[in-house]
Amino acid sequence: MRKLNPDEAALWKQVARTIRPLKSADSAIGSSGTEPPPVLLDPIPQVRPSSKRSLALGDGLDGGWERRLRAGSIEPDRTLDLHGITMDSAWTAIDRLLDRAWTSRHRVVLLVTGRERPDSEAGGRGRIRAAVRDWLAASRHAPHIAAVRTAHRRHGGSGSLYIILRRH
Numbered sequence: 001m002r003k004l005n006p007d008e009a010a011l012w013k014q015v016a017r018t019i020r021p022l023k024s025a026d027s028a029i030g031s032s033g034t035e036p037p038p039v040l041l042d043p044i045p046q047v048r049p050s051s052k053r054s055l056a057l058g059d060g061l062d063g064g065w066e067r068r069l070r071a072g073s074i075e076p077d078r079t080l081d082l083h084g085i086t087m088d089s090a091w092t093a094i095d096r097l098l099d100r101a102w103t104s105r106h107r108v109v110l111l112v113t114g115r116e117r118p119d120s121e122a123g124g125r126g127r128i129r130a131a132v133r134d135w136l137a138a139s140r141h142a143p144h145i146a147a148v149r150t151a152h153r154r155h156g157g158s159g160s161l162y163i164i165l166r167r168h
Contacts, residue, residue: 002086061147061164069162072152076162077106082113082128090128091135098141101165109163112156132161 004012061069068074080097082090094111101109113129133148144165151160 061149065147065164069149069152072154074108074152074162076108076110076155077101077104078108079110080112082111085128087127087131090132094132094135095139095141098139098144098163098165102141102144105168107165107167109165110151110155111161111163113159113161115159129159136163 078097078101080093113132136145146164146166149162150158151162
């Protein structure tokens, strides 16, 4: 989590002065007026990365879809590039993207994650890529996902994923 800059900290203090605890000061999160509010919506699913990378997501693509994906002839309806953002921001962005794609009846979402690094479990680069499949499997969007595939090289190859949504 990043620290607030001086302007944001001053604004937060003004807002915090208007807050009253619900029951007691002990149960109120952020009642000191110095902590930023907790994120209550779209939490990151707390799952352990699986070594098998097997998903509980549907694998319901027919041969035509598979051929078109391998050939790179499918154009994504939406794209999200996760380079340079935090784990928390990444999950929120993915959640919102899938919401928009589902309500817009889009079928193919391209998620640019960067390549997974061998040290990703140790907190190094590639942590988002390592966690994305598990996040998707544990998310509220899992029933809407038909499949997750590595993207064709013209869409980023092993540094990107196609998320294929089911038909409504």
